[in-house]
Amino acid sequence: MRRREFVKTVTAAASAAATANLLASLLPAEETTPASNGMIYRTLGRTGERVSAIGLGGYHIGNSKLEEQQSIQLMRQAVDRGVTFFDNCWDYNNGVSEVRMGKALANGYRGKVFLMTKIDGRTKQACAQQIDESLRRLQTDHVDLMQFHEVIRLEDPDRIFAEGGAMEAMLEAKKAGKVRYIGFTGHKDPYVHLRMLEMARTHGFHFDTVQMPLNVMDAHFRSFGQEVLPVLVREGIAPLGMKCFGDHFILQSNTIKPIEGLHYCLNLPVAVQITGIDSEQILDQALEATRTFKSMTEAEVNALLERTRIAALEGKYELYKTTSHFDGTAHNPSDLG
Numbered sequence: 001m002r003r004r005e006f007v008k009t010v011t012a013a014a015s016a017a018a019t020a021n022l023l024a025s026l027l028p029a030e031e032t033t034p035a036s037n038g039m040i041y042r043t044l045g046r047t048g049e050r051v052s053a054i055g056l057g058g059y060h061i062g063n064s065k066l067e068e069q070q071s072i073q074l075m076r077q078a079v080d081r082g083v084t085f086f087d088n089c090w091d092y093n094n095g096v097s098e099v100r101m102g103k104a105l106a107n108g109y110r111g112k113v114f115l116m117t118k119i120d121g122r123t124k125q126a127c128a129q130q131i132d133e134s135l136r137r138l139q140t141d142h143v144d145l146m147q148f149h150e151v152i153r154l155e156d157p158d159r160i161f162a163e164g165g166a167m168e169a170m171l172e173a174k175k176a177g178k179v180r181y182i183g184f185t186g187h188k189d190p191y192v193h194l195r196m197l198e199m200a201r202t203h204g205f206h207f208d209t210v211q212m213p214l215n216v217m218d219a220h221f222r223s224f225g226q227e228v229l230p231v232l233v234r235e236g237i238a239p240l241g242m243k244c245f246g247d248h249f250i251l252q253s254n255t256i257k258p259i260e261g262l263h264y265c266l267n268l269p270v271a272v273q274i275t276g277i278d279s280e281q282i283l284d285q286a287l288e289a290t291r292t293f294k295s296m297t298e299a300e301v302n303a304l305l306e307r308t309r310i311a312a313l314e315g316k317y318e319l320y321k322t323t324s325h326f327d328g329t330a331h332n333p334s335d336l337g
Contacts, residue, residue, distance in 0.1 A: 024337075072104040127170060210228070
């Protein structure tokens with residue numbers, strides 16, 4: 001390696017580590033301490049809501065490898081063991097994920113969770129229709145948080161905030177009591193997130209949450225953690241982490257163990273780290289991560305980032321950034337309206 005390339009690589013690694021340590025220092029110590037049930041509970045930005053630091057991802061519970069009743073029992077077991085943040089989306093498994101979650105939250109379980117789902121529509125009409133469909137599937141008259149899904153294109157902020165755009169429907173839904181809080185999510189490039197935040201400021205709107213990929217490899221490549229997370233912390237917007245394992249691809253790099261990956265994410269100032277849970281074993285793993293979590297030292301963060309640096313540099317294991325593999329709305333553009 002040439003000296004210039006070496007210096008650039010070392011500088012990037014040091015920057016990633018410094019950012020991770022700075023962000024970790026912004027998280028109040030009391031919010032890293034597990035409760036008596038082993039779960040960590042954190043404040044959801046300016047909303048003041050208290051939610052579990054681990055969120056149950058909605059995509060995996062609608063997976064075809066799980067029977068419906070298995071999925072329902074798994075979700076209820078998660079609630080019984082302290083998970084209060086439930087993630088979902090209008091398009092997950094063609095609606096199956098929301099239908100199953102709606103059934104799981106019957107018989108008193110709805111009141112025990114902070115329920116979030118997402119919509120794809122970019123027009124007022126498409127957004128309004130998808131909101132109502134989600135509520136019917138989830139068997140509820142409101143969700144605690146509704147997010148604009150897959151803000152991954154530069155034009156997405158323009159379409160959402162345009163006259164006749166999705167934001168109009170979202171605000172009407174909030175006024176009608178169908179939605180309590182509003183956020184957005186995306187996974188492609190930090191610049192798109194920053195543009196969405198800037199568009200919101202221009203329109204005098206403050207998002208309650210922003211969801212994005214956060215993991216040991218993101219720290220080295222087109223990093224949401226370095227570019228977006230500090231902005232959210234500064235503005236009091238609750239960060240929601242996802243793709244701790246990049247589906248399964250990051251684990252295939254053989255650079256980290258699952259618990260290490262989850263500990264790294266929990267060490268960041270996220271309100272919630274959403275993770276896919278499709279078996280009791282994976283649920284146990286997520287809960288073990290919270291039970292054993294302690295704030296990481298600077299040396300521990302540096303060692304973990306150095307171990308993952310080479311594998312992460314070109315985004316090889318972050319396919320959601322470098323390919324269309326995770327882009328549901330690219331495969332189904334009609335969902336945008």
